[in-house]
Amino acid sequence: MTVYKIAAIPADGIGPEVIGAGLQVLEAVAARDGGFTLDVTEFDWGSDHYKRTGAMMPADGPERLKAFDAIYFGAVGAPDVPDHITLWGLRLPICQGFDQYANVRPTRILPGIRAPLAGVGPGDLDWVIVRENSEGEYSGHGGRAHKGLPEEVATEVAIFTRVGVTRIMRYAFALAQSRPRKLLTVVTKSNAQRFGLVMWDEIAAEVAREYPDVTWDKMLVDAMTMRMVLRPRSLDTIVATNLHADILSDLAGALAGSLGVAPTANIDPERRYPSMFEPIHGSAFDIAGQGIANPVASFWTAAQMLEHLGQPAAAGRLMAAVEQVCAAGILTPDVGGTATTQAVTDAVVEAVRGANA
Numbered sequence: 001m002t003v004y005k006i007a008a009i010p011a012d013g014i015g016p017e018v019i020g021a022g023l024q025v026l027e028a029v030a031a032r033d034g035g036f037t038l039d040v041t042e043f044d045w046g047s048d049h050y051k052r053t054g055a056m057m058p059a060d061g062p063e064r065l066k067a068f069d070a071i072y073f074g075a076v077g078a079p080d081v082p083d084h085i086t087l088w089g090l091r092l093p094i095c096q097g098f099d100q101y102a103n104v105r106p107t108r109i110l111p112g113i114r115a116p117l118a119g120v121g122p123g124d125l126d127w128v129i130v131r132e133n134s135e136g137e138y139s140g141h142g143g144r145a146h147k148g149l150p151e152e153v154a155t156e157v158a159i160f161t162r163v164g165v166t167r168i169m170r171y172a173f174a175l176a177q178s179r180p181r182k183l184l185t186v187v188t189k190s191n192a193q194r195f196g197l198v199m200w201d202e203i204a205a206e207v208a209r210e211y212p213d214v215t216w217d218k219m220l221v222d223a224m225t226m227r228m229v230l231r232p233r234s235l236d237t238i239v240a241t242n243l244h245a246d247i248l249s250d251l252a253g254a255l256a257g258s259l260g261v262a263p264t265a266n267i268d269p270e271r272r273y274p275s276m277f278e279p280i281h282g283s284a285f286d287i288a289g290q291g292i293a294n295p296v297a298s299f300w301t302a303a304q305m306l307e308h309l310g311q312p313a314a315a316g317r318l319m320a321a322v323e324q325v326c327a328a329g330i331l332t333p334d335v336g337g338t339a340t341t342q343a344v345t346d347a348v349v350e351a352v353r354g355a356n357a
Ligand code: NAD
Pocket: 014, 018, 074, 075, 076, 077, 078, 079, 083, 091, 259, 260, 261, 279, 280, 281, 282, 283, 284, 285, 286, 287, 292, 293, 294, 295, 297, 332, 334
């Protein structure tokens, strides 16, 4: 029997609610499968840890995570802790420390979920956004001179390396190649950003030669937002920089019905370190503690985790159960239903137990 060691970091706001739900579902999937078990260790890192100790996680946190096969992450963010502390204190050190350079964000309209675009339903919108996750606009380089004075100057430096761009481009082309339509859209803003993003376009053309069966095109990010809304069927796999893909994927989540269903995987494709799986949404403290957070994003990312661990059948069974429950109208308020987090979770657990495949 294969045992996977999972580090669960629920963290802040609705994080514990949706990760708790996800762990119940994962346990049911493992029991139904019979071929593997999950050995879950929970860590109480996050904003409360910060308020107690002055740090979002202990100094040896990353070292301790190295022993795990995967990390299952909730969300960070608290009303009384600055966002740059929660983000740079926990989530980004894991992404960057473990070189999880491929951030993979599948978007589909699930059955039963009403999406906002007229005439666009399940089957019309099936995208995977690949976000460069290790450099670019979120490199962390920059600074502030003459802080607080009238002559203050702040820089926020975007860093693009040939190695970094080439590896994300290869990942995106390979992913596009593995999907039925073999279609990739490369997003930049190379008309205005004339160094890093011109290199990005050049590297796309170089890597494209390694994947002759992939059809690809280039889009400027501003025009891309229009295309996502006006011609969603024309898109399949999408690759963009750290900042651009961050923004495009929130739009994608909304076009698929809710941020509450949108998952993401932070992958180290070379498998040197554990990869991290999380909902795209944040800690949503406006609804925290009410028991109404949508757990679908955390179920979907759990399926991504099973896939990455080498359990595609279990991942497929989990997604089939989620789709069955959504189609039956068992939905939380953000997607137009009245069900609680626990009611949706119970229904998915039930569907997993009943699934034959
Ligand atoms: P958010 O994603 O937390 O919430 C945006 C809106 O979507 C809110 O109205 C919220 O109620 C709703 N929503 C989000 N997830 C939902 C779910 N599962 N079910 C139902 N509704 C859901 O973004 P925000 O409000 O801009 O940020 C809140 C905090 O989260 C901030 O501190 C922010 O920095 C942080 N944040 C963290 C992450 C992360 O940990 N990866 C990502 C984004 C924002």
